[in-house]
Amino acid sequence: MSRATLTCHEGEAYRITTLKSEGGAIERRFAALCGACNESTMLPERDLTIPPIAVRQKFGRIGWIVAERNARHNRCPNCQGTKRDKTTMAAPLKPVQPTGPTIAQMFQVGSQLDDHFDEKAGRYEAGWTDERISTELNIPRAFVAQVREEGPWGKIRSFDDLDALKAEAGTLKGMIADFEKRVIDAERKRVSA
Structure with missing residues (x-):
């Protein structure tokens, strides 16, 4: 295979892979990797002299989208039209939010x-x-x-709502103690009568 044949495919979003067949013969194939899920596939094509556009079309016939130059945009049949695909394909860039305070x-x-x-x-x-x-x-x-x-301020250790609930719980405990005392007094009066 001539160097010119391989050169025409340089920089494409697919690559040429060398395989060893069961009989021990060495074969070269076109291979692509999905930019979303990392699934890979190979074309059964053995003619490496075909132009890059024809290679992309052949991947398309088996359900793949193979980008012209950037393999990150390649998509297997499972990732086409998914949320993963929409966010990684040519979406308009959004301003990046800072990861921490300035x-x-x-x-x-x-x-x-x-x-x-x-x-x-x-x-x-x-x-x-x-x-x-x-x-x-x-x-x-x-x-x-x-x-x-x-910073020096630390975590919040006290909450106003919690303090209010604690105060209310103290008031309720006092009311319960007062109620218990009344019940005991009423019971004593009833027993002594």
Whole structure:
């Protein structure tokens, strides 16, 4: 096989693979790899002199989409039309969201935490939450929580709702004790009468 035959296929989204047949003969085939699920296939074509467009058409006849240059866009029959296919095929690029807060955001959050978070008690002042800070600074709530937990403020250890429930539970315990005392007094009066 001439070098020119192989050169015409260089840079394509498929490759030429060398196989050893059962009889020991060496064969060359066209092979493609799905860019979504990594499934592979080979063409039964043994004529490696055909042009690249014909190779892609032959893959198409067995249900594959083989891109012109980029193998990441190749799709096997199972991945065509799937969500996986739609997100990896030529979709318009979306702006990348930062994976963490910027230094400016960290300073803004730190300033708000200094003003409204009690480190010793492990809680916000009344009316303040991670959500409120994120809304006021127009940044994700997760960034506020990340800065708080990784900084000197730490994790939230006390919740206003929980404190209110504890206070209410204490009141209810007092009411139950008072009710038990009344029941015991009423029972004593009934027994003595």
